[in-house]
Amino acid sequence: MDCIFCKITEGTIPSKKVFENERIVAFHDISPAAPVHILIIPKKHIPTMNDVTEEDGPLVAELFAAARQIAREQGIAESGYRLVNNVNQDGGQVVYHLHVHLLGGSKLSPILGEIKS
Incomplete structure (x- = not known):
């Protein structure tokens, strides 16, 4: 399998990890x-x-419990953060390995994105 995220979990591609256990890994x-x-x-x-x-x-x-913990550890839990999961091409998915984006550290726009026809 030629999945970049699988290679990160295997350690063959380096990443800046912030969390890891037996089932989940998180990185910048x-x-x-x-x-x-x-x-x-x-x-x-x-x-x-x-x-x-x-x-x-x-x-x-x-996955969501890890997101909550990471948000606390990153100091953004109280101010707020966004969790995003893109699905397939029209949803904006680029890497086809389930993942959640944890975004925060500044005020985020309430708009999730433009809808293009």
Whole structure:
């Protein structure tokens, strides 16, 4: 499999990790869209949110628990942050490995993005 996020979880591609346990890893985005921009991914390769099964429910819950913990550790939990999951091409997904973007560190626009026809 030629998945960049799988290679990061395996340690064959370096990253600036901020969190890791047996099932989840989180690291700084190389092209940040906010002062704090961290990607939180399961170590299990799941291409998109559409591929999440009932069996993966606890893993997805753990992804969000990790996001909450990381936001506290980054000092942005109280001021606020955004969690984003892009799904497939029209949703803006670039890497086909389930991931959540944790964005914060400044006031974010309430608009999620332009809808293009």
